[in-house]
Amino acid sequence: MLDDHLVVRFLRHYGQGTLTSIDFSSYPWEILIRQARRTNLLSRCAFFLCELELLDKVPKQPRIHFINSIKLSDANARSAKVEVKQIYKALSKAKVDFVLLKGAAYVWAGNNASKGRLFTDTDILVAKENLVIAETALANSGWLTSSLDVYTQKFYREWMHEIPPMTHLKRQTTIDVHHTIIPPTSRLKPKPIKFWQQADAAEDMPGLYVLSPIDMIIHSATHLFHEGEFEQGLRDISDLDLLIREAIASQNGWDKLLHRAVELDLVKPVYYALNFTKKILDAPIPEDVINRAIFQAKMSKFDVKLMDVLYGRALATNHVTNKMKGQGVARWFLYIRSHWLKMPVHLLFPHLFRKSWLNLTGQKDH
Amino acid sequence: MLVSELPFEKINADFSDSGLCFKTGIFNIAVTSNIPAVTRHIRHFYSHYDCNNETDFIDLHVEVKAVGGYRRFYRPQVSFSFDGYEPFIPLPINQAPAMFEWGLNWCIANTAHHYLIIHSAIIEKDGYGLILPGTPGSGKSTLCAALVNKGWRLLSDEMALLSLADGLIYPAPRPVSLKNKSIQIIKDFAPDAVFGEVMIDTLKGDIAHMLAPQSALAEQTTAVKPAFLVFPHYKDNAEKKLIGLPKSRALMTLAEHAFNFNILGKQGFDSMSNMIENVECYDFTYADLVTALEGIDSLIK
Numbered sequence: 213m214l215d216d217h218l219v220v221r222f223l224r225h226y227g228q229g230t231l232t233s234i235d236f237s238s239y240p241w242e243i244l245i246r247q248a249r250r251t252n253l254l255s256r257c258a259f260f261l262c263e264l265e266l267l268d269k270v271p272k273q274p275r276i277h278f279i280n281s282i283k284l285s286d287a288n289a290r291s292a293k294v295e296v297k298q299i300y301k302a303l304s305k306a307k308v309d310f311v312l313l314k315g316a317a318y319v320w321a322g323n324n325a326s327k328g329r330l331f332t333d334t335d336i337l338v339a340k341e342n343l344v345i346a347e348t349a350l351a352n353s354g355w356l357t358s359s360l361d362v363y364t365q366k367f368y369r370e371w372m373h374e375i376p377p378m379t380h381l382k383r384q385t386t387i388d389v390h391h392t393i394i395p396p397t398s399r400l401k402p403k404p405i406k407f408w409q410q411a412d413a414a415e416d417m418p419g420l421y422v423l424s425p426i427d428m429i430i431h432s433a434t435h436l437f438h439e440g441e442f443e444q445g446l447r448d449i450s451d452l453d454l455l456i457r458e459a460i461a462s463q464n465g466w467d468k469l470l471h472r473a474v475e476l477d478l479v480k481p482v483y484y485a486l487n488f489t490k491k492i493l494d495a496p497i498p499e500d501v502i503n504r505a506i507f508q509a510k511m512s513k514f515d516v517k518l519m520d521v522l523y524g525r526a527l528a529t530n531h532v533t534n535k536m537k538g539q540g541v542a543r544w545f546l547y548i549r550s551h552w553l554k555m556p557v558h559l560l561f562p563h564l565f566r567k568s569w570l571n572l573t574g575q576k577d578h
Numbered sequence: 579m580l581v582s583e584l585p586f587e588k589i590n591a592d593f594s595d596s597g598l599c600f601k602t603g604i605f606n607i608a609v610t611s612n613i614p615a616v617t618r619h620i621r622h623f624y625s626h627y628d629c630n631n632e633t634d635f636i637d638l639h640v641e642v643k644a645v646g647g648y649r650r651f652y653r654p655q656v657s658f659s660f661d662g663y664e665p666f667i668p669l670p671i672n673q674a675p676a677m678f679e680w681g682l683n684w685c686i687a688n689t690a691h692h693y694l695i696i697h698s699a700i701i702e703k704d705g706y707g708l709i710l711p712g713t714p715g716s717g718k719s720t721l722c723a724a725l726v727n728k729g730w731r732l733l734s735d736e737m738a739l740l741s742l743a744d745g746l747i748y749p750a751p752r753p754v755s756l757k758n759k760s761i762q763i764i765k766d767f768a769p770d771a772v773f774g775e776v777m778i779d780t781l782k783g784d785i786a787h788m789l790a791p792q793s794a795l796a797e798q799t800t801a802v803k804p805a806f807l808v809f810p811h812y813k814d815n816a817e818k819k820l821i822g823l824p825k826s827r828a829l830m831t832l833a834e835h836a837f838n839f840n841i842l843g844k845q846g847f848d849s850m851s852n853m854i855e856n857v858e859c860y861d862f863t864y865a866d867l868v869t870a871l872e873g874i875d876s877l878i879k
Contacts, residue, residue, distance in 0.1 A: 242635055250662045273635040280691035287841040531662060 217529040219247040219257070223450055224494050226260045227457070236266070241274035243533050250531045251446040252330055254278075255285035259328030285328045289319045295334050295385050296320055296420075298353070303338075304419050306349035311337040311411050311421040313390065313431060320414065321422045324454040325432075333377065333386045337404065340391040347375060347389065354381045363566070393431060393478075394438050395554045402476045407431070425459035426472050433485030434478050437523075440550025442543055445527040446492070452485050453493040466501045470508065479509040488523055522546055582625035593617055597639070599630035603739075603750035603798050605686065606630050609678070611642040613656060615775075619675035622774055623753040623787060626795055638685045642678045644671060660685050673780045679755060679787070683736055686750065687837040693739035693748065694849045695837040700738040700747055700802075701730040706878050707747050707802035709738050709857075710810055711835045717812030717864075720760040723788055724867045725874060727768035732794040733802065737837070742849050745856075746801035751794035753787035761786045767867050804857050806877055807832065810870075811863045818873050819863040828859035 222244055225231045248254040258278035261267045267275055296316055303310055312320050315331030338346045351357075355378035357365075368376045374390040392404040411421035423431055432455060436448040460466060473482040483505035489495040490502065506516060525542035551564060581600055588598075597610035598620060608630075611617055630636065638660065645655040645668050655668035658681035665684050669677050687695050698711040699722035708730070712718035719735050726732040733749035740747050753774070756764055761784065764771060772789035807828055808820075829851055833839055839846050858877070864870035 246639060246661045249660075271635070273637065276692055277637070277689065280689055283691045283841055287843065290843065291840065 217247050217531070217534050218244045219251055219253060219529060220446065220492060222248075222257055223253070223453070227453060227493055227495065231260065231264055231266065236269040237271065239270075241270065245274055245277050246533060247529055247531050251529050252444055253328075253447055253450060255281040255288075255330055256328035256447075256450060258282045259285065263327070282328065285330055288330050289326065291385075292316050292319045292331070292334065295383075298380075299334065299336065299350070299387060300417055300420055302349050302353035302355075303346060304417075306345050307419075308338055308342045308346045308349060309419040309421065310346070311407070311423060313337055313423070314435065317422045317428065318451070321412070323425075323428070324458045325428075325451045327454065329451070333388050335388045335390060337390045337392075337407070339408070340404070343375065343389070343391050347378070350378055350387065350389070354383075355379065355387055356381060367563070393434055398438070398554050400438070400477050400480070400553070402434070402478050406476055425455070426469055427476075429455045429459060429469065429485065430473055430476060430478055430482055433481040437481040437484040438550060438553060440547040442526045442546070446529055449489055449492050449527060453489045453495045456486075456489060456495055456497070466498065470501065470504055473505070474508055479505060480511070483509045483511070484519065484523060487520075488527060491520075491524070492527065579629045580625065581620070581627050581629055584629060593620075597641075599634070599636060600624050600627040601630060601798075602627060602752055603733075603748055605638060605690075605750055606634055606636045607682065608636045608639045609642065610640070611674075611678070613642060613644055613671070613674045615672075616642045616674050616678055619678065619774060619787070623789055626792070638682070638689070640678070640681055640685060642674055642681065658684075669781070673777055673785075675774070675787070676755070676777050676780050676782075676785050679752065682752070686739075687737060690739065691838055691841055692743070693741055694839070694842060694846045696738040696740060696832065697736070697835045697837060698738045699735045700733040700749075701725055702733060702802040703730045703875075704878055705802065706805040707733075708806045708808060708874070708877070709747075709804055710808055711832060712736075713809075713835075715812070716810045717760075718810055719754060719756055720763060720812070721810050721864075721867070721870060721874075723754045723756055723760070723764045723771070724767055724871060726754070726791055726794070727764075727771055728871055731797060732790055738804075740804070740849055740853060741801065742842070742845055744801075745803075745849065745852060747804055748801045749794070749798050751790045751798050753790055756786055756788060758783045763867070764788065804853055807854065807857045807859045808862045808874070808877075809860070811861065813863055813865060816863050816865045818865070818869045819861075820873050820876075821861045821863075823859040823861050825854050825859060829854050 218240060225234060244257065245254060248257045258281045261270065261278055262282060267278060270278060292315065296312065313335040315329050316334045318326035318329055357376045357378050365376060368374065373392045373395045374388050377386050377388050379386045393402050393407065394400060407423060407427055410424040410427055412424055414420040414422065429452065432448065432452050460469060469482065473479045486497050486502050486505055490497045522542045522545060525536060525539050526546050528536040528539060530536045530539050593609055593611050597608045599606060599608045609620060641659045643657055644650060645657050654671040656671045656674040656677055657664055657668040658666055658677050660681065666681065696709065696711065698709050699718050701708050701722060710718050710722055722735045732751050732754065733747060734751060735754040738747050739750060761776060765773065774787045776784055776786045778784050809823070809831065832850060832854065836846065836850065862873060864873060
């Protein structure tokens with residue numbers, strides 16, 4: 213069941229520091245490149261080769277693909293920085309503080325998780341009381357909410373942790389403005405104020421923050437294991453692997469992470485993150501830390517087994533070069549489960565019913 | 579070995595299992611498809627292309643597939659995927675061959691960043707490379723199709739691959755795609771040209787492909803030095819006019835035609851300005867192909 217795709221083994225080699233020992237002339241580069249493209253990790257693999265000065269050992273044809281994909285992630289990082297400055301300009305004028313999240317945050321803070329990271333949207337967190345001011349300020353600077361139908365607008369604004377995505381008129385770039393970490397209707401109740409309290413201020417730009425390294429791990433974990441979307445699953449696991457290895461180097465670090473996860477009411481996603489980054493990418497996480505997380509998350513043995521099976525499949529790469537059986541079912545089940553976690557029943561059923569009705573009748577949903 | 583020399587079972591099968599590999603310029607392509615119109619298209623337009631060996635490195639694996647589900651019974655569709663990624667929404671199934679060509683263009687434009695990729699036709703005669711950038715309606719493809727039937731060599735009707743390393747433009751010859759009225763115009767102008775089926779009412783109107791001339795394939799590994807940059811403007815009843823274009827203007831305009839300018843950053847800008855420094859730039863207005871041909875041919879005399 214464990215994902216043994218070439219791209220996974222390649223990432224593991226990097227983590228273990230054994231990438232130099234692969235046989236460069238006979239390595240199946242074509243398969244690696246195809247799987248890495250499928251999982252949005254080609255730039256990252258290329259970055260690793262470049263960082264270790266191994267690119268010259270790769271035969272010419274695959275080498276070109278690696279070099280070209282580094283150009284892509286470099287350009288991505290360049291334009292992300294421009295975008296952040298534009299957002300800062302708009303929001304600082306309105307005196308709204310904000311926290312960068314995910315890809316943009318990794319790039320801005322120069323985290324290891326920014327290595328060869330590709331992303332399109334910029335995610336930011338603002339305080340709920342500033343939401344209206346922020347939306348107005350961004351709209352005045354050219355970011356407009358795309359035309360969504362009344363239901364979707366209402367759905368976002370009443371039940372979600374973010375407002376509908378805003379797209380810039382000229383640059384066509386998109387911002388997702390969040391006011392909390394997960395939908396307020398969720399069973400878990402992390403308080404956004406707690407993330408703010410430990411956020412790191414950016415240099416020379418008062419009002420701009422990134423999450424603390426520990427909170428970045430927790431947020432990334434929550435995003436992956438609460439949202440029910442696994443298209444970028446392996447990429448997200450790789451992010452987590454890089455974030456964890458970078459932020460935590462001692463026993464003290466693990467204690468802090470678990471303590472913080474309890475404090476934020478997000479132990480479960482943190483357990484999944486630790487368990488699966490260790491299982492899939494061999495992240496150096498002590499067994500007792502994982503056991504403590506299971507205990508604190510109050511998970512039964514059955515829960516642990518079941519989720520191993522489901523997430524193990526859902527997170528795996530699925531490529532014609534190496535098919536993963538049962539992935540569709542696992543992903544479907546986890547998708548339903550993610551809605552279950554996010555919404556009380558009286559919201560959930562009408563929402564899912566509407567979605568499947570639109571699907572059946574071939575209408576477009578947002 | 580050529581695609582047409584493949585064993586009968588291989589070339590006449592659909593390519594749903596193992597796919598078919600061929601070479602265009604520097605790209606090795608593998609196509610998988612379960613749509614008869616696509617395999618027909620490939621047999622028709624790619625039969626004189628080189629096949630790849632089992633051991634060759636394949637650059638791009640693409641798949642053109644009929645979309646499953648209940649929809650196939652009343653509104654069948656086709657999807658294009660590049661290693662599982664679908665850059666476009668599915669299209670009606672009659673557009674499958676066009677979707678294959680568009681999809682392949684997309685793959686090259688989004689991966690071949692060792693080139694500055696310019697949306698233009700690129701042709702060559704006597705060692706002179708001629709770039710014809712395409713604004714919709716300018717007649718880029720029509721002019722290109724006409725010229726390659728009258729002694730010019732086709733490198734591509736859709737994108738010029740300007741190497742960042744040596745400043746030369748590299749070929750990737752494929753069938754020329756013609757739209758609407760242009761189809762009949764070229765059939766009349768070059769009765770020997772070989773065409774495929776006309777696809778009615780696609781995203782871009784009616785579309786037909788024209789076989790890449792033999793010369794294009796014979797020299798598909800020979801890069802050319804760009805010598806002329808000509809912006810074509812088709813205008814009914816206009817008089818033929820070839821007007822020199824200031825280099826700064828040419829640069830500004832051409833930048834809008836580059837697919838990957840923002841990805842290459844400074845390197846892309848340097849390559850483009852370097853090239854423009856060394857080519858003659860023109861605006862070219864024309865109303866019919868015969869005089870257009872004279873105008874273009876006069877450049878290299």
